Amino acid sequence: xxxxxxxxxxxxxxxxxxxxxxxxxxxxxxxxxxxxxxxxxxxxxxxxxxxxxxxxxxxxxxxxxxxxxxxxxxxxxxxxxxxxxxxxxxxxxxxxxxxxxxxxxxxxxxxxxxxxxxxxxxxxxxxxxxxxxxxxx
Amino acid sequence: xxxxxxxxxxxxxxxxxxxxxxxxxxxxxxxxxxxxxxxxxxxxxxxxxxxxxxxxxxxxxxxxxxxxxxxxxxxxxxxxxxxxxxxxxxxxxxxxxxxxxxxxxxxxxxxxxxxxxxxxxxxxxxxxxxxxxxxxxxxxxxxxxxxxxxxxxxxxxxxxxxxxxxxxxxxxxxxxxxxxxxxxxxxxxxxxxxxxxxxxxxxxxxxxxxxxxxxxxxxxxxxxxxxxxxxxxxxxxxxxxxxxxxxxxxxxxxxxxxxxxxxxxxxxxxxxxxxxxxxxxxxxxxxxxxxxxxxxxxxxxxxxxxxxxxxxxxxxxx
Numbered sequence: 420x421x422x423x424x425x426x427x428x429x430x431x432x433x434x435x436x437x438x439x440x441x442x443x444x445x446x447x448x449x450x451x452x453x454x455x456x457x458x459x460x461x462x463x464x465x466x467x468x469x470x471x472x473x474x475x476x477x478x479x480x481x482x483x484x485x486x487x488x489x490x491x492x493x494x495x496x497x498x499x500x501x502x503x504x505x506x507x508x509x510x511x512x513x514x515x516x517x518x519x520x521x522x523x524x525x526x527x528x529x530x531x532x533x534x535x536x537x538x539x540x541x542x543x544x545x546x547x548x549x550x551x552x553x554x555x556x
Numbered sequence: 557x558x559x560x561x562x563x564x565x566x567x568x569x570x571x572x573x574x575x576x577x578x579x580x581x582x583x584x585x586x587x588x589x590x591x592x593x594x595x596x597x598x599x600x601x602x603x604x605x606x607x608x609x610x611x612x613x614x615x616x617x618x619x620x621x622x623x624x625x626x627x628x629x630x631x632x633x634x635x636x637x638x639x640x641x642x643x644x645x646x647x648x649x650x651x652x653x654x655x656x657x658x659x660x661x662x663x664x665x666x667x668x669x670x671x672x673x674x675x676x677x678x679x680x681x682x683x684x685x686x687x688x689x690x691x692x693x694x695x696x697x698x699x700x701x702x703x704x705x706x707x708x709x710x711x712x713x714x715x716x717x718x719x720x721x722x723x724x725x726x727x728x729x730x731x732x733x734x735x736x737x738x739x740x741x742x743x744x745x746x747x748x749x750x751x752x753x754x755x756x757x758x759x760x761x762x763x764x765x766x767x768x769x770x771x772x773x774x775x776x777x778x779x780x781x782x783x784x785x786x787x788x789x790x791x792x793x794x795x796x797x798x799x800x801x802x803x804x805x806x807x808x809x810x811x812x813x814x815x816x817x818x819x820x821x822x823x824x825x826x827x828x829x830x831x832x833x834x835x836x837x838x839x840x841x842x843x844x845x846x847x848x849x850x851x852x853x854x855x856x857x858x859x860x861x862x863x864x865x866x867x868x869x870x871x872x873x874x
Contacts, residue, residue, distance in 0.1 A: 426758050426762070429843060432761060432762055466762055466763070469745070520839070
């Protein structure tokens with residue numbers, strides 16, 4: 420599992436880690452049932468407080484993305500790629516609200532904001548198709 | 557109540573300061589400093605050069621007396637029982653000078669007899685893990701190796717509390733990361749309390765459970781970094797609208813740019829709710845930790861003069 424911490428970012432470190440693990444799950448790079456590094460290991464590798472890592476694991480478990488099994492470790496939950504949990508949706512909505520506010524303050528109309536979102540989604544689909552083609556070749 | 561604990565009680569706090577004042581001649585270095593550090597936490601003590609960090613640390617170790625207030629370290633008064641405190645605390649001084657002519661192995665043997673609880677096997681284990689060359693003279697060690705040797709000497713008597721005065725000073729980014737790893741593996745991992753000073757908030761963020769910001773001898777904030785990020789944000793709004801909400805904003809920094817003002821506040825959620833309720837348009841910016849630190853220690857605004865700011869006499873944009 421490769422994670423990257425950006426120091427001096429406006430995003431808290433715990434959010435950076437949680438986002439990256441969630442994306443790895445969503446992209447299928449972390450598969451259901453796969454074991455994650457222990458809290459200690461990941462803390463050491465990233466140079467991050469163990470409590471921070473533990474909080475991230477707990478939160479993602481609460482979201483149903485990970486599963487912490489007593490004495491065995493932390494695993495990617497079955498069905499982790501299924502629809503986002505309520506917690507994830509709430510956070511996503513928060514972020515979208517911020518972006519929407521930014522866009523409004525730039526003078527964009529609602530239609531223009533929707534249009535930009537469609538462009539972004541379209542680019543993601545293209546990227547996914549490209550990745551798939553590469554994996555197959 | 558805010559009384560410090562009795563020395564015989566095993567308290568929840570490793571460090572307690574209550575109303576501590578200290579002056580050197582006519583210069584007041586610490587003003588009414590009150591702060592608590594929970595046992596088992598990693599606590600970063602931040603401030604610019606000259607903010608009073610080293611003075612505080614020297615006081616915790618009984619190397620300096622306070623003028624007023626109470627200090628407890630592991631329940632002990634360092635002024636009354638400096639040797640007891642030193643026996644249970646590991647200390648790494650700022651830019652610690654060690655005898656350059658001694659070899660690594662020699663200084664470890666030299667320091668050992670000062671501590672009743674010295675664990676020589678543990679010292680050797682750290683020396684190995686830190687890849688320190690036993691036969692090398694101290695003056696030939698790199699800056700990073702020097703800090704690691706200082707850590708070995710501070711840790712080998714198995715202290716409950718470790719106090720490090722700006723340990724990352726002068727380390728390059730690679731060594732800083734290594735130092736953070738050392739802290740996590742050898743100190744947090746073993747449940748010790750760590751109190752360390754720095755002037756770089758973003759450097760301590762990955763490691764610290766909690767941070768305290770000292771400015772001009774006063775404690776301006778104590779919180780965990782996520783709370784700090786949540787509470788401190790910059791709001792950009794119309795100058796004319798500011799007067800209506802200024803009194804309810806806890807402003808750290810106020811800048812004017814044409815018809816807009818940018819106010820960095822430390823009560824972001826209250827301000828957001830207020831602006832929404834009043835129907836005032838605004839833009840909110842998340843700040844990184846350097847910006848947050850700068851707002852606390854260098855923010856330009858007279859916070860007691862809400863009326864003046866509301867009247868439009870704002871600090872000029874820097």
